[in-house]
Amino acid sequence: MMRRFQHYIDGAFEDGPAGFESLDPATGEAWAIMPEAREAEVDRAVRAAHRAFRAPDWAGLTASARAKLLHRLADLVERDASELAALETRDTGKIIRETRAQIAYVAEYYRYYAGLADKIEGAHLPIDKPDMEVWLRREPVGVVAAIVPWNSQLFLSAVKLGPALAAGCTVVLKASEEGPAPLLHFARLVHEAGFPAGVVNVLTGFGARCGAVLTSHPKVAHVAFTGGPDTARMVVRNSAENLARTSLELGGKSPFIVFADADLDSAANAQVSAIFAAAGQSCVAGSRLLVERSVKDAFLERLMAKARAVRIGAPDDPETEMGPLCTARQRDRIEEVIAASSAQGARLVTGGERVGEAGFYTTPAILDCSEAPEAPCVTTELFGPVLSVLAFDDEADALRLANGTDYGLAAGLFTTNLTRAHRMTRGLEAGVVWINTYRAVSPIAPFGGHGLSGHGREGGLAAALDYTTIKTVWLRTSDDPIPDPFVMR
Structure with missing residues (x-):
């Protein structure tokens, strides 16, 4: 019953x-x-x-x-x-x-x-x-x-x-x-x-x-x-x-910025958390990876391996790392946006496939959008496990890409250069900035954004x-x- x-x-x-x-x-x-x-x-x-x-x-x-x-x-x-x-x-x-x-x-x-x-x-x-x-x-x-x-x-x-x-x-x-x-x-x-x-x-x-x-x-x-x-x-x-x-x-299209001097293993783990935890169904999902061009390929290799290793399964199994999407409608929408982005030149590196016959499961998806920076997966909040990847050349380029959205909720920044971290923090248009970490919250710390990410703080x-x-x-x-x-x- x-x-x-x-x-x-x-x-x-x-x-x-x-x-x-x-x-x-x-x-x-x-x-x-x-x-x-x-x-x-x-x-x-x-x-x-x-x-x-x-x-x-x-x-x-x-x-x-x-x-x-x-x-x-x-x-x-x-x-x-x-x-x-x-x-x-x-x-x-x-x-x-x-x-x-x-x-x-x-x-x-x-x-x-x-x-x-x-x-x-x-x-x-x-x-x-x-x-x-x-x-x-x-x-x-x-x-x-x-x-x-x-x-x-x-x-x-x-x-x-x-x-x-x-x-x-x-x-x-x-x-x-x-x-x-x-x-x-x-x-x-x-x-x-x-x-x-x-x-x-x-x-x-x-x-x-x-x-x-x-x-x-x-x-x-x-x-x-x-x-x-x-x-x-x-x-x-x-x-x-x-x-x-x-x-x-409200929502976000949060940039996750990785500089060449970052601890790449730590950054890769944080990026997995930022976009594949909760199957990407989070307002602060780090869905736009901006990585310095000189380490893009190496970093993408790390991410591909981690994405393919994510354990997908029943959500009530303590060993499961990623469960289903909440609704069939959401799964269908993600598939449509991946297809539209691929048609505009984004390259599907891995994932985006249905899993099993029952439930609303999909595999973690990564799209290299170097040739399609305006693809729907880059500009649209998908609320799912879909990561768009873009390369940048310097701090100014990273800020241009990071702020190139109507959202302004969160941003992640990975670098070992303290002065760069301060410069980037001043320039990022986001209500929350995480440096060398991601998805950290506390009742003591205000949370919220601006633009299409809303107003007020919680x-x-x-x-x-x-x-x-x-x-x-x-x-x-x-x-x-x-x-x-x-x-x-």
Whole structure:
């Protein structure tokens, strides 16, 4: 029998008015029934969050009390990490060795923001009027619509829920219709942690009947979205209805730059991690390899050997290094882009082939795009295990290629020359730059980009402040009569 999951709205678990099947990417077969939220469910969830935002059992809590709830949630995530990891692997195809490690670390995000809850401070202003005291209060913005994609969804939820709850907001969390199982289970941990009803609501559904209703709802004050630029444009258009703030963590076409003086073995391992880990289904995937011309062939040989050695298999096998893509649609799109790129002169060095009869598997692909620098594989975010390779001659050439995109999320840089690293870091148009490493994250470090990669930051104190608004308070300290009422003070 297939498993059935429920929404979590206003402190209660419920079925949706309709359900839809969720496919196991490893087999292509349905394994669970998910509830589909439509306009009525979204409206109830937002209104519940709005009531909770003003209710004394949440609004009246001290920051320290909110912190205790977040600490409790972190403990529960840690306790259920194995079950959450198994659900994510089953519903999205991410390999179990990654989901286990990632979800165990997710708990640290909730602990970090628990620690920040009582450190979101206002300020006293040295005002230029001697009979006035003026201070600033940082207050929560209100109801947050948090929308996350299927990949790394517990992590991408934590970087939104953690700071929003620490600041005192309430949340309606929309899980992707592709693989929502782990977040629907996560709702049970929210309930067990003891958050008041309506503070966190979790649902899933499709764009027009769920996402659009949520992002345009008049009681939503902030939309925190992770996904692609096309959907983000719709989110921004929807937010014109409620004038909600937006923070957008979007995709990327991140350059991975290797200079001739780099430790090539280390760089090759990092490049494998950057593009083939998670089957390339990551917003920070280092999908454009820019390698100094004098070492291009040698470096490409290393990469070809490593790509061909990647162990492809069932995502729940701890020995598997790369599982399936999440959907058949994504696999088909990758095949189309590889074919179009080859037609424009890109040379398929290895990979890009289907694996087996069942599931959505493909082999790691590398394309040498020296003769086709504008091929679709170079310019398009593919969200899959496809690496495009270009050569450069010097630092200026590397920067030209690296910045030759409308995205600006992440960049990787491999060199042993410290002064070069500083020069390149200044010149790279990216929100995150990794030097001699890749795919490193921490709750302490802000994360985000610019251009088609969005705006706003997740992680660090900056994220918590993003869920607050400033209230300016004026107190007149003089007992003298108010002077001329027709003159502004």
